[in-house]
Amino acid sequence: MKTLPIVAATAFAILLWQAVVSVTGLPRFILPSPLLVMETWWQNRWLIAEHLLVTAAEVLIGLMIGTALGAATAIQLAASTRMRVLVRPILVFTQALPVFALAPILTLWFGFGLWSKIAMAVLIIYFPVASSFLDGLLRTAPGYLDLARTMQARPIFVLLYVRIPAALPSLASGLRLAAVYAPIGAVIGEWVGASRGLGYLMLLANGRAKTDLMFAAVLTLGLFAILLHLVINRLAQRLERN
Amino acid sequence: MAGSFSITVKGHADLKGMPLFAPISLELTAQRWTCLLGGSGVGKSTILRLIAGLETGATFTGRIEASDGGQIATRIAYMAQDDLLLPWATVAGNITLGARLRGKQRDKSRLKQLLERTGLTEHAAKTPAQLSGGQRQRAALARTLMEDKPVVLLDEPFSALDARTRAQMQDLAVELLDGRTVLIVTHDPGEAARLAHAIAILSPGGLVSRQPPGHPIPRPIDDLDSLEFHASLMRDLMVDQP
Numbered sequence: 001m002k003t004l005p006i007v008a009a010t011a012f013a014i015l016l017w018q019a020v021v022s023v024t025g026l027p028r029f030i031l032p033s034p035l036l037v038m039e040t041w042w043q044n045r046w047l048i049a050e051h052l053l054v055t056a057a058e059v060l061i062g063l064m065i066g067t068a069l070g071a072a073t074a075i076q077l078a079a080s081t082r083m084r085v086l087v088r089p090i091l092v093f094t095q096a097l098p099v100f101a102l103a104p105i106l107t108l109w110f111g112f113g114l115w116s117k118i119a120m121a122v123l124i125i126y127f128p129v130a131s132s133f134l135d136g137l138l139r140t141a142p143g144y145l146d147l148a149r150t151m152q153a154r155p156i157f158v159l160l161y162v163r164i165p166a167a168l169p170s171l172a173s174g175l176r177l178a179a180v181y182a183p184i185g186a187v188i189g190e191w192v193g194a195s196r197g198l199g200y201l202m203l204l205a206n207g208r209a210k211t212d213l214m215f216a217a218v219l220t221l222g223l224f225a226i227l228l229h230l231v232i233n234r235l236a237q238r239l240e241r242n
Numbered sequence: 243m244a245g246s247f248s249i250t251v252k253g254h255a256d257l258k259g260m261p262l263f264a265p266i267s268l269e270l271t272a273q274r275w276t277c278l279l280g281g282s283g284v285g286k287s288t289i290l291r292l293i294a295g296l297e298t299g300a301t302f303t304g305r306i307e308a309s310d311g312g313q314i315a316t317r318i319a320y321m322a323q324d325d326l327l328l329p330w331a332t333v334a335g336n337i338t339l340g341a342r343l344r345g346k347q348r349d350k351s352r353l354k355q356l357l358e359r360t361g362l363t364e365h366a367a368k369t370p371a372q373l374s375g376g377q378r379q380r381a382a383l384a385r386t387l388m389e390d391k392p393v394v395l396l397d398e399p400f401s402a403l404d405a406r407t408r409a410q411m412q413d414l415a416v417e418l419l420d421g422r423t424v425l426i427v428t429h430d431p432g433e434a435a436r437l438a439h440a441i442a443i444l445s446p447g448g449l450v451s452r453q454p455p456g457h458p459i460p461r462p463i464d465d466l467d468s469l470e471f472h473a474s475l476m477r478d479l480m481v482d483q484p
Contacts, residue, residue, distance in 0.1 A: 143326045146296050150320035151389065153343030161342055165330045 032212040041216035047201075048220050054197040056224060058114055058186040062121025063178060063232075069122065070129025070178075071171060077130075078137035079159055095127045099185065103192040117189035117197065124185035129174040136170025137163050172236035179232035183225050198224075248272045249314060249393065249423065253304010255288055262288060262300050264448040269440075270393070272309070275416070275424045275459060277438030279431060281479065284444050286427045290395050293425065294320050319389040323398040325382040327370035333357075334366040337385045349388075356384040359418060376407040380414065387418055394419055396426040400433065409463055412436055416460045431475035435468045436461045443478055450478070 014034045020026075021033045028036060041048065073091075077084045103120060110116035140163045148158045190199025198221045205213035249270040255262040263285040270276045270293075280286045288298045293306055295315030308314050327336045337356060338348035357363045360380040370378055379400065386394060399415070400408045416437065428434060434441050437459050441452040452475065455467040462468070 143322060143324050144328070146291075146294075146322070147320060147326045147339075148343050149296060150294050150315070150318060150395075151340040151343050152316060153340075154345055157343045157345055161331075161339070162328065165328070 029209045029211045032215055036212050037215045037219070040210075040212040041219070044213060044216060048198075048216060051196060051198050051201045051217070052220055052224060054114070055117075055183070055186050055190070055199065055221070058117040058189070058197065059121055059182045059224075059228065061114075062118045062185060063125060063182045065118065066122040066125030066182070067129050067175060067178060070126045070174065071133055073126075073130040074133035074137055074171075075159070075164065077134055078163065079155070091127060091130065095131075099124045100188050103188055106189065107193040112193050112195060116192075117186045117194065120189035121182045121185035124181045125178040128177040128181065129171070132174035132177070133167060133171040136167030139170075140166050169240040172239040175232055175236050175239070176229075179228050180225075183221065183228070187221065246272045247308045247310040247312065247392070247423075249293060249306065249308055249425075251289060251293065251304070251306050253302055253306075255285060255292075255298075255300040255302045257285075257300045261446070263444060263446060265304070266444070266449040268442055268449060270423055270425050271440060272423050273421055274439040275419075275426060275437050277434040277441045278425060278427045278444055279429070279434045279441055279475065279479070280444035281429060284446060286429075286444050287397055289444070290397050290425060290427045293393075294318050294395050296320075314393070317391050318393040318395050319386045319391040320395050321382055321386045321397065321399045323401050325370070325378045327378055327381055327385075329370055332367050332369060333362055333373070333381050336370065336381055337388050339385060340389050352388065352390075356387055360384045360414070375403055376411065379403060379407075379411055383411070383415060383418065391422075393423045393425075396424065398428055399426070401428070401430065408433075409436075413460050431479060432472050434475060435472040436463070441475070443475070452478070 017034050021031055024031075032040075073087075077087055099120065102123065103116075106119045106123075107116045110119050137159075144162050144166065145158070148162060186197070187199035187202075190197040191203060194200040198217050201217045202214050205211070205217060251266065251268040251270075254265040266289075268276075268278070268289065278286050278289060285300070288300050288302075291298045292302050293314060295318075306314060308317075327333075328339065331339070334353060334357070335342075338353055341348040354363075357366050360383060362377065362380055362384060365373060365377060365381075370381065373381065379402075382399075396415075400411045403411060412433065426433070426437060435454060438454050439459065441454055443450045443452060455461065455465070455471050457465060457467065
Protein backbone atom coordinates (compact mmCIF):
# COMPACT_ATOMS: atom_id res chain seq x y z
CA MET A 1 0.00 0.00 0.00
CA LYS A 2 1.20 3.49 -0.71
CA THR A 3 2.07 5.35 2.47
CA LEU A 4 2.20 8.88 1.11
CA PRO A 5 -1.51 9.29 0.27
CA ILE A 6 -2.45 7.84 3.66
CA VAL A 7 -0.19 10.27 5.54
CA ALA A 8 -1.51 13.15 3.45
CA ALA A 9 -5.14 12.17 4.00
CA THR A 10 -4.60 11.80 7.75
CA ALA A 11 -2.88 15.18 7.98
CA PHE A 12 -5.71 16.75 6.00
CA ALA A 13 -8.37 15.23 8.28
CA ILE A 14 -6.60 16.44 11.41
CA LEU A 15 -6.19 19.94 10.00
CA LEU A 16 -9.87 20.04 9.04
CA TRP A 17 -10.83 18.85 12.52
CA GLN A 18 -8.65 21.53 14.13
CA ALA A 19 -10.09 24.17 11.81
CA VAL A 20 -13.65 23.27 12.80
CA VAL A 21 -12.71 23.52 16.48
CA SER A 22 -10.98 26.89 16.02
CA VAL A 23 -13.65 28.44 13.82
CA THR A 24 -16.72 27.31 15.76
CA GLY A 25 -15.21 27.56 19.21
CA LEU A 26 -17.20 24.51 20.36
CA PRO A 27 -16.62 23.60 24.01
CA ARG A 28 -14.23 20.70 24.60
CA PHE A 29 -16.97 18.41 25.91
CA ILE A 30 -18.72 18.69 22.54
CA LEU A 31 -15.75 18.58 20.21
CA PRO A 32 -12.26 18.33 21.70
CA SER A 33 -9.34 19.46 19.58
CA PRO A 34 -7.06 16.86 18.04
CA LEU A 35 -4.22 17.94 20.24
CA LEU A 36 -6.28 17.49 23.40
CA VAL A 37 -7.37 14.04 22.24
CA MET A 38 -3.76 13.04 21.60
CA GLU A 39 -2.80 14.28 25.03
CA THR A 40 -5.62 12.42 26.73
CA TRP A 41 -4.78 9.35 24.69
CA TRP A 42 -1.18 9.44 25.85
CA GLN A 43 -2.10 10.06 29.49
CA ASN A 44 -4.55 7.18 29.47
CA ARG A 45 -2.55 4.86 27.27
CA TRP A 46 -2.43 2.01 29.80
CA LEU A 47 -6.12 2.30 30.58
CA ILE A 48 -6.97 2.28 26.89
CA ALA A 49 -4.59 -0.57 26.18
CA GLU A 50 -6.19 -2.65 28.91
CA HIS A 51 -9.65 -2.15 27.43
CA LEU A 52 -8.35 -2.64 23.89
CA LEU A 53 -6.96 -6.00 24.92
CA VAL A 54 -10.41 -7.13 26.05
CA THR A 55 -12.12 -5.94 22.87
CA ALA A 56 -9.40 -7.43 20.69
CA ALA A 57 -9.76 -10.79 22.42
CA GLU A 58 -13.52 -10.71 21.87
CA VAL A 59 -13.09 -9.84 18.21
CA LEU A 60 -10.38 -12.40 17.47
CA ILE A 61 -12.06 -15.28 19.30
CA GLY A 62 -15.36 -14.28 17.69
CA LEU A 63 -13.72 -14.22 14.26
CA MET A 64 -12.22 -17.66 14.70
CA ILE A 65 -15.39 -19.28 16.01
CA GLY A 66 -17.66 -17.42 13.58
CA THR A 67 -15.51 -18.28 10.56
CA ALA A 68 -15.19 -21.90 11.58
CA LEU A 69 -18.93 -22.26 12.15
CA GLY A 70 -19.80 -20.36 8.97
CA ALA A 71 -17.39 -22.40 6.84
CA ALA A 72 -18.60 -25.67 8.37
CA THR A 73 -22.21 -24.73 7.69
CA ALA A 74 -21.43 -23.82 4.08
CA ILE A 75 -19.69 -27.15 3.47
CA GLN A 76 -22.52 -29.04 5.13
CA LEU A 77 -25.13 -27.23 3.02
CA ALA A 78 -23.11 -27.63 -0.18
CA ALA A 79 -22.91 -31.37 0.40
CA SER A 80 -26.62 -31.91 0.85
CA THR A 81 -29.42 -30.45 -1.27
CA ARG A 82 -32.03 -31.40 1.29
CA MET A 83 -30.25 -29.57 4.09
CA ARG A 84 -29.85 -26.58 1.82
CA VAL A 85 -33.56 -26.35 1.06
CA LEU A 86 -34.34 -26.66 4.75
CA VAL A 87 -31.68 -24.47 6.32
CA ARG A 88 -31.21 -21.65 3.82
CA PRO A 89 -34.50 -19.85 4.66
CA ILE A 90 -33.65 -20.07 8.35
CA LEU A 91 -30.27 -18.53 7.65
CA VAL A 92 -31.84 -15.68 5.72
CA PHE A 93 -34.40 -15.10 8.47
CA THR A 94 -31.80 -14.95 11.22
CA GLN A 95 -29.91 -12.45 9.14
CA ALA A 96 -32.99 -10.31 8.56
CA LEU A 97 -33.27 -10.04 12.34
CA PRO A 98 -30.98 -7.21 13.50
CA VAL A 99 -28.30 -8.87 15.60
CA PHE A 100 -28.31 -5.81 17.88
CA ALA A 101 -31.80 -6.73 18.99
CA LEU A 102 -30.38 -9.95 20.36
CA ALA A 103 -27.66 -8.28 22.41
CA PRO A 104 -29.71 -8.00 25.64
CA ILE A 105 -30.74 -11.65 25.39
CA LEU A 106 -27.18 -12.74 24.76
CA THR A 107 -26.07 -10.78 27.81
CA LEU A 108 -28.76 -12.51 29.80
CA TRP A 109 -27.66 -15.91 28.60
CA PHE A 110 -23.90 -15.52 28.57
CA GLY A 111 -23.41 -12.96 31.34
CA PHE A 112 -21.53 -9.66 31.43
CA GLY A 113 -18.18 -11.23 30.67
CA LEU A 114 -16.31 -11.99 27.48
CA TRP A 115 -18.66 -14.64 26.14
CA SER A 116 -21.73 -12.54 25.47
CA LYS A 117 -19.58 -10.25 23.27
CA ILE A 118 -17.96 -13.19 21.53
CA ALA A 119 -21.42 -14.56 20.89
CA MET A 120 -22.43 -11.21 19.32
CA ALA A 121 -19.35 -11.21 17.10
CA VAL A 122 -19.93 -14.84 16.11
CA LEU A 123 -23.55 -14.17 15.20
CA ILE A 124 -22.72 -11.15 13.11
CA ILE A 125 -19.85 -12.90 11.29
CA TYR A 126 -21.49 -16.25 10.79
CA PHE A 127 -23.87 -15.33 8.00
CA PRO A 128 -21.55 -13.46 5.61
CA VAL A 129 -18.95 -16.23 5.89
CA ALA A 130 -21.47 -19.05 5.47
CA SER A 131 -23.33 -17.41 2.61
CA SER A 132 -20.37 -16.27 0.51
CA PHE A 133 -18.53 -19.57 0.96
CA LEU A 134 -21.69 -21.49 0.08
CA ASP A 135 -22.11 -19.38 -3.06
CA GLY A 136 -18.57 -20.28 -4.06
CA LEU A 137 -19.12 -23.97 -3.33
CA LEU A 138 -22.22 -24.03 -5.51
CA ARG A 139 -20.55 -22.20 -8.39
CA THR A 140 -17.79 -24.67 -9.23
CA ALA A 141 -16.89 -24.41 -12.92
CA PRO A 142 -19.10 -27.01 -14.67
CA GLY A 143 -16.13 -28.33 -16.68
CA TYR A 144 -14.44 -29.58 -13.49
CA LEU A 145 -17.61 -31.34 -12.43
CA ASP A 146 -18.00 -32.94 -15.87
CA LEU A 147 -14.44 -34.19 -15.69
CA ALA A 148 -14.98 -35.52 -12.17
CA ARG A 149 -18.09 -37.28 -13.33
CA THR A 150 -16.36 -39.07 -16.20
CA MET A 151 -13.77 -40.18 -13.63
CA GLN A 152 -16.49 -41.82 -11.51
CA ALA A 153 -15.51 -39.52 -8.67
CA ARG A 154 -17.06 -39.88 -5.24
CA PRO A 155 -18.95 -36.72 -4.17
CA ILE A 156 -17.01 -36.37 -0.93
CA PHE A 157 -13.69 -36.26 -2.77
CA VAL A 158 -15.05 -33.85 -5.38
CA LEU A 159 -16.00 -31.58 -2.50
CA LEU A 160 -12.63 -31.99 -0.84
CA TYR A 161 -10.31 -31.75 -3.84
CA VAL A 162 -12.28 -29.61 -6.30
CA ARG A 163 -15.18 -27.64 -4.88
CA ILE A 164 -13.62 -26.44 -1.63
CA PRO A 165 -10.31 -25.31 -3.18
CA ALA A 166 -12.23 -23.64 -6.02
CA ALA A 167 -14.40 -21.79 -3.48
CA LEU A 168 -11.57 -20.45 -1.31
CA PRO A 169 -11.65 -17.02 -3.00
CA SER A 170 -15.31 -16.76 -1.98
CA LEU A 171 -14.41 -17.73 1.57
CA ALA A 172 -11.81 -14.96 1.42
CA SER A 173 -14.41 -12.32 0.54
CA GLY A 174 -16.61 -13.58 3.38
CA LEU A 175 -13.64 -13.30 5.70
CA ARG A 176 -13.04 -9.69 4.62
CA LEU A 177 -16.63 -8.79 5.49
CA ALA A 178 -16.30 -10.66 8.77
CA ALA A 179 -13.26 -8.58 9.72
CA VAL A 180 -15.35 -5.44 9.25
CA TYR A 181 -18.34 -6.76 11.20
CA ALA A 182 -16.59 -8.45 14.10
CA PRO A 183 -15.56 -5.24 15.95
CA ILE A 184 -19.10 -3.89 15.51
CA GLY A 185 -20.52 -6.97 17.21
CA ALA A 186 -18.08 -6.81 20.09
CA VAL A 187 -18.61 -3.09 20.76
CA ILE A 188 -22.39 -3.37 20.65
CA GLY A 189 -22.15 -6.25 23.08
CA GLU A 190 -20.08 -4.06 25.38
CA TRP A 191 -22.60 -1.23 25.19
CA VAL A 192 -25.40 -3.48 26.32
CA GLY A 193 -23.57 -4.68 29.37
CA ALA A 194 -19.91 -4.91 30.25
CA SER A 195 -17.35 -3.85 32.78
CA ARG A 196 -14.40 -3.86 30.38
CA GLY A 197 -13.61 -3.21 26.72
CA LEU A 198 -13.40 -0.17 24.46
CA GLY A 199 -17.18 0.00 24.06
CA TYR A 200 -17.56 0.12 27.81
CA LEU A 201 -14.85 2.79 28.04
CA MET A 202 -16.64 4.93 25.44
CA LEU A 203 -19.92 4.81 27.34
CA LEU A 204 -18.16 5.54 30.60
CA ALA A 205 -16.25 8.52 29.17
CA ASN A 206 -19.37 9.81 27.45
CA GLY A 207 -21.39 9.63 30.65
CA ARG A 208 -18.80 11.72 32.48
CA ALA A 209 -18.53 14.26 29.66
CA LYS A 210 -14.93 13.12 29.09
CA THR A 211 -15.40 13.53 25.38
CA ASP A 212 -11.65 13.62 24.75
CA LEU A 213 -11.28 10.17 26.30
CA MET A 214 -14.20 8.91 24.25
CA PHE A 215 -12.55 10.20 21.08
CA ALA A 216 -9.32 8.52 22.09
CA ALA A 217 -11.17 5.23 22.57
CA VAL A 218 -12.92 5.58 19.19
CA LEU A 219 -9.64 6.32 17.42
CA THR A 220 -8.04 3.30 19.08
CA LEU A 221 -10.89 1.12 17.93
CA GLY A 222 -10.52 2.54 14.41
CA LEU A 223 -6.80 1.81 14.33
CA PHE A 224 -7.41 -1.70 15.63
CA ALA A 225 -10.07 -2.28 12.95
CA ILE A 226 -7.67 -1.12 10.22
CA LEU A 227 -4.92 -3.36 11.54
CA LEU A 228 -7.34 -6.28 11.65
CA HIS A 229 -8.43 -5.52 8.11
CA LEU A 230 -4.82 -5.52 6.90
CA VAL A 231 -4.03 -8.84 8.56
CA ILE A 232 -7.21 -10.51 7.32
CA ASN A 233 -6.66 -9.06 3.87
CA ARG A 234 -3.22 -10.65 3.76
CA LEU A 235 -4.75 -13.97 4.77
CA ALA A 236 -7.54 -13.57 2.21
CA GLN A 237 -5.04 -12.90 -0.56
CA ARG A 238 -3.26 -16.10 0.32
CA LEU A 239 -6.55 -18.00 0.08
CA GLU A 240 -7.31 -16.38 -3.28
CA ARG A 241 -3.96 -17.29 -4.74
CA ASN A 242 -4.29 -20.93 -3.69
CA MET B 243 -6.94 -53.82 -23.57
CA ALA B 244 -10.65 -54.59 -23.35
CA GLY B 245 -11.30 -52.04 -26.05
CA SER B 246 -12.69 -54.29 -28.71
CA PHE B 247 -16.25 -53.07 -28.58
CA SER B 248 -17.79 -50.46 -30.83
CA ILE B 249 -20.39 -47.87 -29.86
CA THR B 250 -23.58 -47.02 -31.74
CA VAL B 251 -25.53 -43.79 -31.34
CA LYS B 252 -28.97 -43.80 -32.95
CA GLY B 253 -31.59 -41.13 -32.38
CA HIS B 254 -32.39 -37.46 -32.48
CA ALA B 255 -32.20 -34.61 -30.01
CA ASP B 256 -34.41 -31.63 -29.15
CA LEU B 257 -33.43 -28.48 -27.39
CA LYS B 258 -36.27 -26.65 -25.63
CA GLY B 259 -38.83 -28.19 -27.98
CA MET B 260 -36.86 -27.35 -31.13
CA PRO B 261 -35.02 -30.09 -32.99
CA LEU B 262 -31.26 -29.84 -32.37
CA PHE B 263 -30.31 -32.51 -34.89
CA ALA B 264 -32.33 -34.82 -37.12
CA PRO B 265 -32.24 -38.60 -36.58
CA ILE B 266 -28.65 -39.81 -36.87
CA SER B 267 -26.81 -43.05 -36.76
CA LEU B 268 -23.18 -42.84 -35.67
CA GLU B 269 -20.86 -45.78 -35.23
CA LEU B 270 -17.60 -45.58 -33.31
CA THR B 271 -15.55 -48.50 -34.58
CA ALA B 272 -13.41 -50.24 -31.98
CA GLN B 273 -9.81 -49.00 -31.81
CA ARG B 274 -10.36 -46.45 -34.54
CA TRP B 275 -10.47 -42.65 -34.63
CA THR B 276 -13.92 -41.39 -35.55
CA CYS B 277 -14.19 -37.69 -36.23
CA LEU B 278 -17.39 -35.74 -35.78
CA LEU B 279 -17.09 -32.59 -37.85
CA GLY B 280 -19.43 -29.62 -38.04
CA GLY B 281 -19.98 -25.94 -37.40
CA SER B 282 -20.74 -24.36 -34.03
CA GLY B 283 -24.06 -25.13 -32.40
CA VAL B 284 -25.04 -28.14 -34.51
CA GLY B 285 -24.86 -30.47 -31.51
CA LYS B 286 -21.47 -32.16 -31.99
CA SER B 287 -20.54 -31.74 -28.36
CA THR B 288 -24.02 -32.85 -27.33
CA ILE B 289 -23.45 -36.21 -29.00
CA LEU B 290 -20.09 -36.59 -27.28
CA ARG B 291 -21.57 -35.64 -23.93
CA LEU B 292 -24.44 -38.07 -24.39
CA ILE B 293 -21.94 -40.88 -24.92
CA ALA B 294 -20.01 -39.71 -21.83
CA GLY B 295 -23.18 -39.67 -19.76
CA LEU B 296 -22.90 -35.93 -19.05
CA GLU B 297 -25.61 -33.29 -18.76
CA THR B 298 -26.51 -31.79 -22.13
CA GLY B 299 -29.62 -29.70 -21.61
CA ALA B 300 -31.05 -31.39 -24.72
CA THR B 301 -33.56 -34.21 -24.82
CA PHE B 302 -32.22 -37.24 -26.65
CA THR B 303 -34.57 -39.84 -28.01
CA GLY B 304 -32.91 -43.03 -29.16
CA ARG B 305 -30.26 -45.38 -27.91
CA ILE B 306 -26.53 -45.39 -27.25
CA GLU B 307 -25.11 -48.87 -27.02
CA ALA B 308 -21.85 -50.74 -26.77
CA SER B 309 -21.53 -53.78 -29.04
CA ASP B 310 -20.71 -55.96 -26.02
CA GLY B 311 -23.80 -54.74 -24.18
CA GLY B 312 -21.76 -53.25 -21.33
CA GLN B 313 -22.03 -49.82 -19.70
CA ILE B 314 -20.39 -47.01 -21.64
CA ALA B 315 -20.06 -44.11 -19.18
CA THR B 316 -17.74 -46.10 -16.91
CA ARG B 317 -15.42 -47.00 -19.76
CA ILE B 318 -14.63 -43.58 -21.21
CA ALA B 319 -12.03 -40.92 -20.58
CA TYR B 320 -12.86 -37.32 -21.44
CA MET B 321 -10.78 -34.39 -22.64
CA ALA B 322 -12.14 -30.96 -23.50
CA GLN B 323 -10.91 -27.82 -25.26
CA ASP B 324 -10.41 -26.22 -21.87
CA ASP B 325 -7.62 -28.28 -20.32
CA LEU B 326 -9.57 -28.32 -17.02
CA LEU B 327 -6.35 -28.47 -15.01
CA LEU B 328 -6.90 -27.50 -11.39
CA PRO B 329 -4.85 -24.32 -10.93
CA TRP B 330 -4.00 -25.09 -7.30
CA ALA B 331 -2.67 -28.59 -7.98
CA THR B 332 0.69 -29.57 -9.47
CA VAL B 333 0.99 -31.17 -12.89
CA ALA B 334 1.49 -34.57 -11.23
CA GLY B 335 -1.48 -33.93 -8.95
CA ASN B 336 -3.63 -33.05 -11.96
CA ILE B 337 -2.59 -36.10 -13.93
CA THR B 338 -3.48 -38.39 -11.02
CA LEU B 339 -6.69 -36.51 -10.18
CA GLY B 340 -8.95 -39.43 -11.13
CA ALA B 341 -7.46 -41.76 -8.53
CA ARG B 342 -7.74 -39.10 -5.85
CA LEU B 343 -11.37 -38.37 -6.71
CA ARG B 344 -12.18 -42.06 -6.43
CA GLY B 345 -10.33 -42.30 -3.12
CA LYS B 346 -7.76 -44.69 -4.57
CA GLN B 347 -3.98 -44.85 -4.44
CA ARG B 348 -2.33 -43.22 -7.42
CA ASP B 349 -0.31 -45.44 -9.70
CA LYS B 350 3.14 -43.89 -9.37
CA SER B 351 4.91 -45.97 -12.00
CA ARG B 352 2.22 -45.19 -14.56
CA LEU B 353 2.46 -41.50 -13.66
CA LYS B 354 6.21 -41.59 -14.19
CA GLN B 355 5.80 -43.31 -17.52
CA LEU B 356 3.15 -40.86 -18.74
CA LEU B 357 5.18 -37.85 -17.61
CA GLU B 358 8.02 -39.20 -19.71
CA ARG B 359 5.91 -39.92 -22.75
CA THR B 360 4.34 -36.46 -22.69
CA GLY B 361 7.69 -34.80 -22.00
CA LEU B 362 6.52 -33.32 -18.72
CA THR B 363 8.89 -35.07 -16.29
CA GLU B 364 10.73 -31.89 -15.36
CA HIS B 365 7.45 -29.99 -15.00
CA ALA B 366 5.77 -32.49 -12.66
CA ALA B 367 6.00 -30.25 -9.60
CA LYS B 368 4.92 -27.05 -11.39
CA THR B 369 1.43 -25.62 -11.32
CA PRO B 370 -0.53 -25.26 -14.59
CA ALA B 371 0.00 -21.48 -14.62
CA GLN B 372 3.72 -22.08 -15.09
CA LEU B 373 3.17 -24.09 -18.28
CA SER B 374 2.72 -23.08 -21.91
CA GLY B 375 -0.53 -23.80 -23.72
CA GLY B 376 0.93 -26.88 -25.41
CA GLN B 377 2.35 -28.20 -22.15
CA ARG B 378 -0.98 -27.73 -20.45
CA GLN B 379 -2.75 -29.68 -23.13
CA ARG B 380 -0.10 -32.41 -22.85
CA ALA B 381 -0.80 -32.57 -19.13
CA ALA B 382 -4.51 -32.90 -19.90
CA LEU B 383 -3.72 -35.69 -22.36
CA ALA B 384 -1.60 -37.44 -19.73
CA ARG B 385 -4.49 -37.14 -17.27
CA THR B 386 -6.82 -38.67 -19.86
CA LEU B 387 -4.40 -41.56 -20.41
CA MET B 388 -3.93 -42.04 -16.68
CA GLU B 389 -7.55 -43.14 -16.60
CA ASP B 390 -6.61 -45.99 -18.95
CA LYS B 391 -10.05 -46.37 -20.49
CA PRO B 392 -10.79 -48.21 -23.77
CA VAL B 393 -12.79 -45.26 -25.15
CA VAL B 394 -11.47 -41.71 -25.29
CA LEU B 395 -13.77 -38.78 -26.05
CA LEU B 396 -12.02 -35.63 -27.25
CA ASP B 397 -14.10 -32.45 -27.44
CA GLU B 398 -12.22 -29.90 -29.57
CA PRO B 399 -9.08 -30.80 -27.64
CA PHE B 400 -6.60 -28.82 -29.71
CA SER B 401 -8.73 -25.91 -30.92
CA ALA B 402 -7.14 -23.34 -28.65
CA LEU B 403 -3.58 -24.13 -29.74
CA ASP B 404 -1.49 -22.43 -32.40
CA ALA B 405 -1.06 -24.32 -35.71
CA ARG B 406 2.39 -25.73 -34.96
CA THR B 407 1.57 -26.87 -31.42
CA ARG B 408 -1.72 -28.29 -32.66
CA ALA B 409 0.01 -30.46 -35.27
CA GLN B 410 2.50 -31.68 -32.63
CA MET B 411 -0.33 -32.48 -30.23
CA GLN B 412 -2.17 -34.39 -32.94
CA ASP B 413 0.91 -36.54 -33.58
CA LEU B 414 1.39 -37.19 -29.87
CA ALA B 415 -2.29 -37.99 -29.31
CA VAL B 416 -2.36 -40.56 -32.13
CA GLU B 417 0.79 -42.17 -30.77
CA LEU B 418 -0.41 -42.31 -27.17
CA LEU B 419 -4.01 -43.26 -27.83
CA ASP B 420 -3.04 -46.17 -30.06
CA GLY B 421 -5.35 -49.14 -29.59
CA ARG B 422 -8.19 -47.11 -28.09
CA THR B 423 -11.55 -46.19 -29.56
CA VAL B 424 -11.47 -42.46 -30.07
CA LEU B 425 -14.20 -39.95 -30.85
CA ILE B 426 -12.88 -36.51 -31.69
CA VAL B 427 -15.27 -33.62 -32.07
CA THR B 428 -13.87 -30.76 -34.11
CA HIS B 429 -14.85 -27.87 -36.34
CA ASP B 430 -11.51 -28.07 -38.15
CA PRO B 431 -11.66 -30.06 -41.44
CA GLY B 432 -7.85 -30.13 -41.50
CA GLU B 433 -7.80 -31.93 -38.18
CA ALA B 434 -10.39 -34.40 -39.43
CA ALA B 435 -8.37 -35.03 -42.60
CA ARG B 436 -5.22 -35.78 -40.56
CA LEU B 437 -6.64 -37.87 -37.76
CA ALA B 438 -9.80 -39.70 -38.69
CA HIS B 439 -10.28 -43.26 -39.82
CA ALA B 440 -13.91 -42.33 -40.35
CA ILE B 441 -15.57 -38.92 -40.60
CA ALA B 442 -19.15 -37.91 -39.93
CA ILE B 443 -20.23 -34.39 -40.81
CA LEU B 444 -23.05 -33.15 -38.60
CA SER B 445 -25.51 -30.50 -39.75
CA PRO B 446 -29.11 -29.77 -38.74
CA GLY B 447 -30.17 -32.08 -41.56
CA GLY B 448 -28.34 -35.04 -40.03
CA LEU B 449 -25.10 -36.94 -40.47
CA VAL B 450 -23.14 -37.43 -43.67
CA SER B 451 -20.29 -39.95 -43.71
CA ARG B 452 -17.06 -39.28 -45.55
CA GLN B 453 -14.24 -41.68 -46.13
CA PRO B 454 -10.79 -40.13 -45.64
CA PRO B 455 -7.70 -41.19 -47.61
CA GLY B 456 -6.37 -44.61 -46.74
CA HIS B 457 -3.01 -43.52 -45.26
CA PRO B 458 -2.38 -44.46 -41.65
CA ILE B 459 -2.92 -41.66 -39.14
CA PRO B 460 -1.62 -39.13 -38.31
CA ARG B 461 -1.39 -38.27 -41.97
CA PRO B 462 1.62 -36.09 -42.76
CA ILE B 463 0.88 -32.36 -42.72
CA ASP B 464 2.01 -32.10 -46.36
CA ASP B 465 0.27 -35.23 -47.63
CA LEU B 466 -1.40 -34.13 -50.86
CA ASP B 467 -4.29 -36.61 -50.66
CA SER B 468 -5.12 -35.36 -47.19
CA LEU B 469 -4.89 -31.74 -48.27
CA GLU B 470 -7.18 -32.39 -51.18
CA PHE B 471 -9.55 -34.23 -48.87
CA HIS B 472 -9.37 -31.29 -46.45
CA ALA B 473 -10.50 -29.04 -49.29
CA SER B 474 -13.39 -31.29 -50.19
CA LEU B 475 -14.53 -31.43 -46.53
CA MET B 476 -14.38 -27.65 -46.50
CA ARG B 477 -16.63 -27.55 -49.57
CA ASP B 478 -19.12 -29.82 -47.81
CA LEU B 479 -19.14 -27.57 -44.77
CA MET B 480 -19.76 -24.49 -46.93
CA VAL B 481 -22.71 -26.16 -48.66
CA ASP B 482 -24.21 -27.17 -45.34
CA GLN B 483 -24.59 -23.55 -44.25
CA PRO B 484 -28.29 -22.72 -44.27
